[in-house]
Each structure stands twice: as structure tokens, then as C-alpha cells.
Amino acid sequence: MKSYVCIGAPYYLGESLPDRREVEALRKAGIADELDAEWVDIEPDFARWNDAVVAVNRALADAIQAQSDKTPLVFANDCTSCLGMVKGLEAKSPTVLWYDSHGDFNTPETTPSGFLGGMPLAALVGRGNQHLMQGLELAPINEPDVIVTDVRNLDPEEGDMLRASKVKIFESLDALHAAELPEKPLYIHFDTDVVDCAEMPAMSYPEPGGPSLQESIESLRLVTARGNVAGVLFSLWNGTLAGADEAMAATLELIRALKLV
Secondary structure (H helix, E strand, C coil), X not given: CCCEEEEEECCECCECCXXXXXXXXXXXXXXXXXXXXXXXXXXXXXXXXXXXXXXXXXXHHHHHHHXXXXXXXXXXCCHHHHHHHHHXXXXXXXXXXXXXXXXXXXXXXXXXXXXXXHCHHHHXXXXXXXXXXXXXXXXXXXXXXXXXXXCCECCHHHHHHHHHCCCEEECXXXXXXXXXXXXXXXXXXXXXXXXXCCCCCCCCCCCCCCCCHXXXXXXXXXXXXXXXXXXXXXXXXXXXXXXXXXXXXXXXHHHHHHHXX
């Protein structure tokens, strides 16, 4: 069985919001004990770094590197924490497996909304927001080292850019499972909104369709059994929305899928 460390990153786009207690809820639920893992909360140094998102991701990377003998399970409030995750795993040069109903492949030039949470995957491969990458002293990763599955909502220019990239795109979990996983270490990025919102409510940006909760659990079991998993990040539900308790219960089931490996 893998040896895990659970790392809490309870920040939303660099801010600690008093009504966003999802990470704390997971800690209090005892998921670390279930996995026989230590729980660590990150401690950003906002005074040192002039960008709050950089500060959060620096702290996350430091927490991962301080436990380099363990496989990190990171619980975060948005997908920008992928930057600190990749920085923390930098020595392993991981392939990224991105479960998400959204592409997160916008740049400041393509986004209709300006929402930073819709841009981190593009930043990781060197497209847009490179001040964040530079703040982390993180070089862009190669596009062929990124696998995206079950994306079903893309802004027009975002979609064009993603499809024209060298990122590997799978339309469904079945297609992902039929493919060969890379031999390189694997960072699994799991945005809980990839699950059908009928079973995963309390999403800030819900997308109908997609895999069921059970299909998602089975996918995590399969990928972690077949792949050389270097770390897993769960981007969580929004606890201020209706259905938060149901979303938390579903997320715990997803995390428990890793216990069986």
C-alpha cells in the first residue's frame, strides 16, 4: 500500500475565505486516519511574496518537498493549486492526468470572464500567466506530458487552442482506460466537478453529464493501480452551496478509492 501524506490548501485564488471550510471538513472527517496518513496544513508567507497565489503555491510546494518520501494527497479550493503541486513534484517530472469538466486552458487573451481559475493548465504548459510560473521558479511542462479527460465545457478560443495543442485529450473515461498510461510518474489532478452534478452537487460551475460517481471511483482505482502515481490533488466542492453535505460524502468516497491500492 502507498504511504500518503494529506496536505490541506484551504485557499481560493490565494485568499482564505471564512465561509469556505471544505478542507477543514475533510480533516475533521478523519480521512487522514483512514489512510494511515499524517495531515499537514500549508502556511503561506504572504509577506514574502507579492502575489497571493504564488505565496500559496510556494507553501504547497514546500510542504510536498518536505515529505518527499510520501505520496501527497492535496485538498484545495481551486485548480490554481496545480502549480504548487507540479513545483513540489518537480524532481519527478510528472505527467499530468487532468480530470475536469472544464479545460482550464484559457489565457488572459482568450478568457471571456477573466477568471484565473479557468487558466492554470494553460499556464503550466507556458501559455499565459507566466508571472505565476516565474514566481514559483517553475519551467513550463511539455504539452505531450498532459492528459485531459472528460472536458465538456470549453470557451470558444480556449477549445480551439486546446485542440490545436499537443495535449492528449480523451472524451470519456472509457477512452482513457483503453489507452496506455505513461511510465513516467503521474500527477492526478481531480476536479470534483468532473463527476455528473446529479451526484456531485454544490459545484460553483456545474456541468451536466460526465461520469457517474461510481465510474469516477473505478477510474481512480484503475489509474492508481496501473500508473506510477506521484501525487493526487482534489479540487473541492463549494461548501456555501446547496448539497454541500452530499458533495462531501461523494468526495470522501473518491478519496477512499485510493486506500484500496
